[in-house]
Amino acid sequence: MTTLPPIVATVLLTHEPPAAVTRMVTHWLDHDPEQVVIVAYGGPADQSSMLEVEHAVHVDDPELRTRDHPRERQSYLGVFAAAAPLLEKLGVSHVHLAEYDEIPLVRGLNARLLEVLSRENADVAGHRLNQVESTGHPHLTYHRHDPAFMDYWDTISIRDDREVVLSMLGCGSFWKAEAFLAVAKLRPPLRIYLELMLPTAAHHLGFRVRPFPDQDRFMAPEVPKHPEEFEDFRRQGALRIHPVKGYWSQPNVHP
Amino acid sequence: MRASLRKLGNLYIRLLGSPIRDEETGELLGRALIVVWRGRVHVVGFTGGMPLKPVFCSQDKVVYWRQSLGFIRATPPDYPRLRPE
Numbered sequence: 611m612t613t614l615p616p617i618v619a620t621v622l623l624t625h626e627p628p629a630a631v632t633r634m635v636t637h638w639l640d641h642d643p644e645q646v647v648i649v650a651y652g653g654p655a656d657q658s659s660m661l662e663v664e665h666a667v668h669v670d671d672p673e674l675r676t677r678d679h680p681r682e683r684q685s686y687l688g689v690f691a692a693a694a695p696l697l698e699k700l701g702v703s704h705v706h707l708a709e710y711d712e713i714p715l716v717r718g719l720n721a722r723l724l725e726v727l728s729r730e731n732a733d734v735a736g737h738r739l740n741q742v743e744s745t746g747h748p749h750l751t752y753h754r755h756d757p758a759f760m761d762y763w764d765t766i767s768i769r770d771d772r773e774v775v776l777s778m779l780g781c782g783s784f785w786k787a788e789a790f791l792a793v794a795k796l797r798p799p800l801r802i803y804l805e806l807m808l809p810t811a812a813h814h815l816g817f818r819v820r821p822f823p824d825q826d827r828f829m830a831p832e833v834p835k836h837p838e839e840f841e842d843f844r845r846q847g848a849l850r851i852h853p854v855k856g857y858w859s860q861p862n863v864h865p
Numbered sequence: 866m867r868a869s870l871r872k873l874g875n876l877y878i879r880l881l882g883s884p885i886r887d888e889e890t891g892e893l894l895g896r897a898l899i900v901v902w903r904g905r906v907h908v909v910g911f912t913g914g915m916p917l918k919p920v921f922c923s924q925d926k927v928v929y930w931r932q933s934l935g936f937i938r939a940t941p942p943d944y945p946r947l948r949p950e
Contacts, residue, residue: 733946742914742941746908747916747939768947776942777916788948809942816947832914 618720619646619702619787619848621693623669623686624710625653628660630858634710635663641714646700649865650689668691680749683801686808690794697787705790709781711853712829715844722849723784726822731815733789736778736809737829742776749803750775758800765794767814774817780816781852782829783808789817801852825849878910885913888920888935906934915939 620638624631635647649666651658652675658668671688684706685821697705698726706723716722726735742750753759764772793811809819827833829847835851841852885908895913897925899906909918916939921932 731946739941741942742916742939745916745918745939750916769944774942775942794920813942813944818944818946819942823942 614701614703616720616824617701617861618642618644618704618706619648619693619697619700619725620706620708620720621648621650621689621697622708622710623652623659623689625651626710626858627653628657628662629861630710632662633861636860638708638714641717645718645720645801646702648696649695650693654691658669662846664695664796667696671719680752680803680805683753683803685805687794687796687798694791694794698791702787705785705787706813707783707785707790708850709852710713710857712781712850712853712857713835713840713854713857716850719849727784727786730820731818732820733786734783734809734812734819735822736783736819737781737822737826738851739776739778739809739819740820741774742777742806743773747777749777749806753802755799759802760796762800762802763810764798764815766811768816772814773811774813775806776808776813777805778819778821778829779829780808781831782822782850785812786817786820792817802848805851812825828852874910875912881910882910882912885911885917885936887937888922889937892938894936894938 622634622638624634631649635649637771638647646665649661649663650669651666652659652669655668655670667693669688674688676682676684704724706720741819760773789812792815793808813819824847825828828843828850831853835854837854837857878896878898883895883899885897886892887894894915895911897911898909900909908917917936918939919934920937922935
């Protein structure tokens with residue numbers, strides 16, 4: 611039996627103008643030409659039709675367009691549902707979920723991400739991943755106020771312990787396509803913030819969810835990063851960094 | 866105004882807040898104000914960022930009049946895959 615080589619899709623979530631989207635897709639492909647880049651576009655529909663990229667899906671989901679993400683319980687399920695048919699059509703084996711302000715710093719990034727997944731024997735790997743059901747994690751304590759939150763895991767779980775709740779950053783998570791597609795099919799009866807929804811759903815569906823070792827500090831959303839720091843981050847071992855705001859709106863800053 | 870108050874509060878906690886140590890490893894996790902109000906323990910302005918898990922601390926002798934509550938760091942999950950291959 612022959613094993614097919616992995617096909618990695620980077621699902622790049624953005625609402626930037628079309629010219630900036632072209633720049634970011636070019637940059638991602640330049641860093642890993644073997645990958646498929648699928649733009650999950652959350653911007654206006656008229657801008658979506660102007661995108662000049664090979665693969666794009668429009669995400670028309672009010673649950674994605676939040677301002678105060680945790681309090682409004684921002685959801686990526688619309689992104690997952692929009693990307694899923696294309697991922698299946700392309701025969702993708704793995705999915706890297708990236709936000710527009712995540713910047714790859716090394717060439718051959720996906721080989722490194724595949725290595726982590728293989729080493730951890732995991733189906734999903736994510737940043738800032740913690741088991742939080744017995745903690746004071748603010749997203750957990752907020753959601754747990756509604757009994758429907760814990761009831762939901764009970765309805766979908768195939769595990770013995772249905773009380774487990776996980777939290778991780780949505781940005782930078784790396785998935786086996788099987789896990790991504792299984793989560794994409796879910797329609798919870800309440801809105802659940804993506805940082806709880808994605809890892810906890812994958813866990814209760816029976817997938818193994820593990821952390822990315824030693825990379826969390828490079829992805830910390832509360833610490834803005836700047837282009838002049840890229841080389842320093844690279845030297846420290848960063849594979850990618852987040853968040854870098856405004857990077858793609860400047861035509862000449864990226865190599 | 867609100868931002869200024871927040872900055873001032875953060876500075877106060879960083880300088881004078883109680884050190885929060887992991888009860889198992891001794892690692893300094895951050896600082897916070899620990900306030901007891903109406904029978905609840907409130908952790909205010911924790912600087913560490915990670916989720917904290919409250920635990921009753923072990924004691925080297927039987928003490929009936931006092932039990933101490935401390936904290937440990939949340940851990941990453943390590944559960945096997947249960948999907949059919």
